[in-house]
Amino acid sequence: xxxxxxxxxxxxxxxxxxxxxxxxxxxxxxxxxxxxxxxxxxxxxxxxxxxxxxxxxxxxxxxxxxxxxxxxxxxxxxxxxxxxxxxxxxxxxxxxxxxxxxxxxxxxxxxxxxxxxxxxxxxxxxxxxxxxxxxxxxxxxxxxxxxxxxxxxxxxxxxxxxxxxxxxxxxxxxxxxxxxxxxxxxxxxxxxxxxxxxxxxxxxxxxxxxxxxxxxxxxxxxxxxxxxxxxxxxxxxxxxxxxxxxxxxxxxxxxxxxxxxxxxxxxxxxxxxxxxxxxxxxxxxxxxx
Numbered sequence: 166x167x168x169x170x171x172x173x174x175x176x177x178x179x180x181x182x183x184x185x186x187x188x189x190x191x192x193x194x195x196x197x198x199x200x201x202x203x204x205x206x207x208x209x210x211x212x213x214x215x216x217x218x219x220x221x222x223x224x225x226x227x228x229x230x231x232x233x234x235x236x237x238x239x240x241x242x243x244x245x246x247x248x249x250x251x252x253x254x255x256x257x258x259x260x261x262x263x264x265x266x267x268x269x270x271x272x273x274x275x276x277x278x279x280x281x282x283x284x285x286x287x288x289x290x291x292x293x294x295x296x297x298x299x300x301x302x303x304x305x306x307x308x309x310x311x312x313x314x315x316x317x318x319x320x321x322x323x324x325x326x327x328x329x330x331x332x333x334x335x336x337x338x339x340x341x342x343x344x345x346x347x348x349x350x351x352x353x354x355x356x357x358x359x360x361x362x363x364x365x366x367x368x369x370x371x372x373x374x375x376x377x378x379x380x381x382x383x384x385x386x387x388x389x390x391x392x393x394x395x396x397x398x399x400x401x402x403x404x405x406x407x408x409x410x411x412x413x414x415x416x417x418x419x420x421x422x423x424x425x426x427x428x429x430x431x432x433x434x435x436x437x438x439x440x441x442x443x444x445x446x447x448x449x450x451x452x453x454x
Contacts, residue, residue: 170232214250232268320376324353378422
């Protein structure tokens with residue numbers, strides 16, 4: 166196993182595969198991150214997807230996961246990371262990889278009417294992230310490795326240490342978003358299990374929506390979050406019409422995850438956001454080991 170992008174999701178995936186007895190290589194682009202992965206017991210590789218010359222000495226791997234995010238601190242462009250970076254990795258691993266998993270985003274869908282979308286629904290992304298994920302998916306499809314690939318379109322990830330907008334609510338900040346729009350979520354542990362299942366799938370190439378399948382109105386999500394953390398009721402305001410927040414807020418769709426459940430046989434530990442958030446809060450309070 167070879168993982169590009171060992172952040173919040175990728176590191177947990179690496180631990181999961183190691184638990185299963187699978188030799189797993191992680192890739193880091195910075196020395197600090199390299200040392201952190203070493204401290205976690207991995208033998209990381211120093212390489213940068215935006216510099217193809219650093220990809221010349223990768224270990225052979227049958228399964229490769231690409232989940233690299235743009236590093237704003239380093240001034241990465243969207244295209245250099247999501248498209249050119251992906252292309253460079255595809256060329257570097259093409260001789261050994263049997264299964265390539267690309268971590269995409271549900272942002273590739275652009276529906277604004279609250280309709281249900283599945284993997285066959287048209288993609289008309291509105292945000293920059295969604296647009297470049299969609300371009301990356303096309304890059305993968307056109308590459309020879311694309312025939313051996315699985316695209317995972319992730320809903321919004323949450324989990325321990327990553328509860329969307331919790332700090333903003335704690336600070337009593339106004340949420341600049343449409344209160345009635347649907348949001349789609351997936352607990353990080355369930356996202357990991359979905360990728361593990363995808364790595365074992367023989368349905369190549371394939372695309373899967375990775376979501377808990379229970380979209381929630383934005384205001385209901387925030388109200389539940391406030392209830393669990395004993396915070397004041399959330400307040401909402403329209404975002405600046407020219408802002409990235411406005412584009413995200415305009416998205417209004419409901420992800421169908423039937424293919425994930427039926428084709429990959431994934432059983433979700435947290436089938437809706439209420440169970441997932443409640444578990445996080447209980448863990449933080451020491452009620453769950």
